[in-house]
Amino acid sequence: MQDLDIISVNIWHIVISLANLVILFLILKKLLFKPVKKIVDKRQKEIESEYKKAEKTQAEADAIKAEWEGKMATAEAEADKIISDAVERADSRNEVMLYESREKADQIIRKAKADIERERKDARETIKKEIVDVSQTLSEQIIGREINMDDHRDLIDKAIDKIGEEQ
Amino acid sequence: MSIVFLILSILSMAAAIAVKVMFVPASDGIDISGAHVFFTIKMPIQDLPITEAQVNSWCVILAVLFLCLFLTTGLKTRNISIRQMVAEWIVEKVTGLVRTNMGEYFEGFAPFIAAILGLSGFSSLSSLLGLFPPTSDINIIAGWAILVFFLITYYKMKAGPWIYLKSFGQPQPLLAPLNIISEVATPISMAFRHYGNVLSGSIISVLIAVGLTKLSNSLFSFLPGALADFPYLRIGIPAVLSIYFDLFSGCLQAFIFAILTMLYVAGGFPAEEYAARKKRRQERAAAKAARSQTAGKHADN
Amino acid sequence: MLELAIGIILGGCALGAGCAMIAGIGPGIGEGHAVAKACEAIGRQPECKGDVTSTMLMGCAVAETTGLYALVIAILLIFVAPGRFVDLLMTTIGG
Numbered sequence: 001m002q003d004l005d006i007i008s009v010n011i012w013h014i015v016i017s018l019a020n021l022v023i024l025f026l027i028l029k030k031l032l033f034k035p036v037k038k039i040v041d042k043r044q045k046e047i048e049s050e051y052k053k054a055e056k057t058q059a060e061a062d063a064i065k066a067e068w069e070g071k072m073a074t075a076e077a078e079a080d081k082i083i084s085d086a087v088e089r090a091d092s093r094n095e096v097m098l099y100e101s102r103e104k105a106d107q108i109i110r111k112a113k114a115d116i117e118r119e120r121k122d123a124r125e126t127i128k129k130e131i132v133d134v135s136q137t138l139s140e141q142i143i144g145r146e147i148n149m150d151d152h153r154d155l156i157d158k159a160i161d162k163i164g165e166e167q
Numbered sequence: 168m169s170i171v172f173l174i175l176s177i178l179s180m181a182a183a184i185a186v187k188v189m190f191v192p193a194s195d196g197i198d199i200s201g202a203h204v205f206f207t208i209k210m211p212i213q214d215l216p217i218t219e220a221q222v223n224s225w226c227v228i229l230a231v232l233f234l235c236l237f238l239t240t241g242l243k244t245r246n247i248s249i250r251q252m253v254a255e256w257i258v259e260k261v262t263g264l265v266r267t268n269m270g271e272y273f274e275g276f277a278p279f280i281a282a283i284l285g286l287s288g289f290s291s292l293s294s295l296l297g298l299f300p301p302t303s304d305i306n307i308i309a310g311w312a313i314l315v316f317f318l319i320t321y322y323k324m325k326a327g328p329w330i331y332l333k334s335f336g337q338p339q340p341l342l343a344p345l346n347i348i349s350e351v352a353t354p355i356s357m358a359f360r361h362y363g364n365v366l367s368g369s370i371i372s373v374l375i376a377v378g379l380t381k382l383s384n385s386l387f388s389f390l391p392g393a394l395a396d397f398p399y400l401r402i403g404i405p406a407v408l409s410i411y412f413d414l415f416s417g418c419l420q421a422f423i424f425a426i427l428t429m430l431y432v433a434g435g436f437p438a439e440e441y442a443a444r445k446k447r448r449q450e451r452a453a454a455k456a457a458r459s460q461t462a463g464k465h466a467d468n
Numbered sequence: 469m470l471e472l473a474i475g476i477i478l479g480g481c482a483l484g485a486g487c488a489m490i491a492g493i494g495p496g497i498g499e500g501h502a503v504a505k506a507c508e509a510i511g512r513q514p515e516c517k518g519d520v521t522s523t524m525l526m527g528c529a530v531a532e533t534t535g536l537y538a539l540v541i542a543i544l545l546i547f548v549a550p551g552r553f554v555d556l557l558m559t560t561i562g563g
Contacts, residue, residue: 006201006366006547007540010306012215017224017301017310024228024286029278031235036258039242039251046244199547356533363536364529366543423529 128160169240169250176233183226183298191219199373202299220304227289227301257281268426269433276429283311283425291365291417295409302417303365305358312354315428319353319435326440334437357427364420368412375408376401470561477553485545491538498531 135156191203202218209215238254247255261281262274269276287302294300301307324331335346383400506524510517 005551006199007305007544008201009309010216011213012210013218013221013304013306014310014313016215016221017307018314019310020224020228020307021282021286021311021314024231025279025282027228027232027235028281028285031232032239032254032281033258033278035239035242036254039244040255040258043244356537359540360530360533360536363540364532367536367539370543419525419529423526426526427530 131160132156169237172233172237172240176230176237179226179229179233180293180296183223183293184296186222187219187298199370202304218304219299220301220307223293223298224286224290224301224307227286227293231285231289264425265429268429270438272438273429273433273436276432280425280429283428284421287311287361287421287424288418291413291421294365294369294413294417300365300369300413300417302361302420303369305362308358308362309354311424312358315357315431316354318428319431322432322436326437326444330437330440353431357424361420361424364416368416372405372408372412375405379404470557473557474554477557478550481545481550481553484549485542488538488541488545492535495532495535499528502527502531 190205202220204216204218205222207214207216238250238257240250241248242251242254258277258281261284262277265277265280266274290301290307294303320331323334335343335350337346379400380398383398384396387397387399388395502524506520509520513520
């Protein structure tokens with residue numbers, strides 16, 4: 001057969017190509033657009049359900065977290081209270097102990113001081129007595145006669161007091 | 168499984184090449200002529216010659232069909248494959264294109280626009296395989312343009328035939344003949360735009376091929392015997408032109424045909440009148456329902 | 469005489485085709501103008517290069533239509549009309 005003219009209009013050709021376009025339209029609609037749209041919708045639904053699930057689990061987790069945080073907060077407060085109680089008790093005991101020990105030390109010091117004082121008094125008394133005796137003997141020997149103890153006692157005491165003051 | 172469809176899709180294009188090799192007499196590619204006629208069927212108004220363009224366009228449809236099956240086998244909602252990504256990308260892009268150009272009401276046009284893009288684009292690209300591009304046959308494009316014309320008219324009629332008839336005498340009743348001519352000129356101009364672009368590409372290719380044959384014959388005439396007749400310059404140089412005329416121009420014309428279809432159909436649709444008519448109809452239906460209800464009550468009483 | 473008539477037909481068709489292609493001037497000027505404006509727009513706003521280029525290609529392809537009408541007429545005159553006119557002549561003479 002020969003070729004067609006370069007431009008030749010044939011009514012059946014036109015009808016056939018019109019039908020071809022309609023057929024391709026139906027093919028694309030049924031085989032490409034419909035399944036793809038379906039799968040996209042399905043994915044959209046799946047994503048939405050996943051989101052809902054995720055939101056639900058998130059809410060649950062938030063609730064649990066809040067609960068635990070509350071528990072933790074009370075536990076912490078309890079622990080703080082225990083610690084502060086213990087510290088307080090320890091402090092008070094410490095103070096008592098400190099006070100007691102200071103008291104004891106003071107007592108000891110006071111006792112010691114009293115002892116020292118008494119010793120010193122005793123010593124002074126003995127020394128005074130001895131000095132009086134010595135001076136009596138010395139003066140007996142020097143004067144050669146027994147002096148009247150009662151006359152001179154005052155005099156001697158005065159002298160000794162003077163010595164004590166000078167010391 | 169899916170690879171079978173890809174192989175079938177390639178095979179359907181290979182079948183077109185096989186038909187060309189077996190039944191079309193070999194030419195040296197330097198004659199300008201229409202499609203080769205395989206055989207003629209007796210038909211009432213006009214005999215129907217089955218031509219290369221027809222066969223090629225059927226092969227393109229088969230290829231697109233198997234490509235669709237290839238892209239949409241084993242769709243999943245997660246861990247999607249590259250095939251599914253391509254399928255979703257196509258659907259998303261075409262739907263977005265239709266929505267931006269035509270609005271929400273015409274979203275159902277997305278497969279039709281995809282069909283125009285696919286058929287026109289693949290038909291123009293089939294010339295890369297050495298086939299006769301179906302888009303350089305005026306009948307093929309005229310069929311699409313007439314379908315588009317029917318669609319335009321259908322959507323113009325949606326608000327009622329009276330409004331459609333009135334739109335012809337729109338600025339001035341005297342301009343009615345011009346309006347009718349411009350209405351009829353729409354499909355013709357669409358058809359000739361696409362046809363002329365593809366045909367001009369093939370004519371320029373043929374002219375270049377003739378020129379290069381002559382040039383190489385005169386340049387290599389010093390070679391002995393049959394070597395001198397071989398057209399050396401026709402190797403490679405026409406391929407550069409084919410990138411523009413087949414690839415770029417084919418895809419651009421397919422896109423323009425689709426864009427013009429969308430603009431004409433959406434532009435001809437009288438949205439406000441249609442909305443008003445719909446509202447009126449709903450009101451009338453509601454009134455009728457109310458009346459029948461009251462009538463029923465009366466009957467009960 | 470018949471040769472002369474056929475020659476006139478062929479010559480007339482070729483002349484008509486040539487005249488028809490004068491229409492190629494129009495889209496040439498128009499597309500040049502469009503591309504010049506697109507270049508200006510890109511120079512003014514280089515960030516809109518993609519949009520401007522695609523819109524320009526669309527416009528160019530639509531503006532090319534008039535040239536393509538002329539091309540189709542020229543192709544008709546060269547490849548289809550001579551045969552038809554010669555057939556017509558033959559039937560007229562034969563009749």
